[in-house]
């Protein structure tokens with residue numbers, strides 16, 4: 754397994770970032786054997802299906818130094834860990850309602866020396882802090898997700914999009930978007946990544 758596919762689309766990574774990315778397979782193989790956070794068949798495709806997919810958010814948004822980003826339902830750390838590697842000066846708070854997943858995230862972040870990651874065992878609804886952006890993948894439908902994070906955004910926006918949600922989704926989202934009643938912007942990852950896996954994958958942006 755090689756990190757080539759990540760470097761192909763993110764050629765400007767520093768040596769430290771490359772080293773952190775290259776450490777991921779061994780770390781996830783180790784932790785996945787104890788606590789299942791990635792499906793077994795996906796471990797072989799870690800760079801494409803998890804790391805590069807998570808970094809799809811970075812094709813839509815460049816987080817700024819000092820900004821705060823929440824990853825809701827991070828599981829083993831996706832998309833939060835790859836994004837924290839890419840944006841070392843942005844603060845990431847990774848939360849999950851299952852404690853053993855947070856154990857994996859905490860261990861992986863420590864092994865990578867990531868100083869900008871905090872991981873907490875809690876439900877998103879319990880959070881009282883405010884964030885600039887909320888990221889997520891594979892947690893729940895937009896109509897259920899939005900109320901969890903509503904009102905948790907800093908008022909001041911400094912990026913090309915106002916503070917809000919950047920959610921990784923796939924497949925036909927027509928019904929889901931309609932049911933949510935939200936005004937969304939869809940970014941198609943096939944415009945950035947030329948692999949079949951990304952054919953229907955999107956980043957969904959919702960203003961906070």
Ligand SMILES: C[S@@+](CC[C@H](N)C(=O)[O-])C[C@H]1O[C@@H](n2cnc3c(N)ncnc32)[C@H](O)[C@@H]1O
Nearest residue numbers: 826827828831849850851875876877890891892
């Ligand atoms: C299918 S997993 C996805 C994990 C990760 N985001 C990924 O894409 O690999 C969904 C995760 O969301 C977590 N979750 C579900 N509802 C949640 C909530 N209200 N607050 C925090 N985490 C939640 C679950 O515990 C689970 O780990």
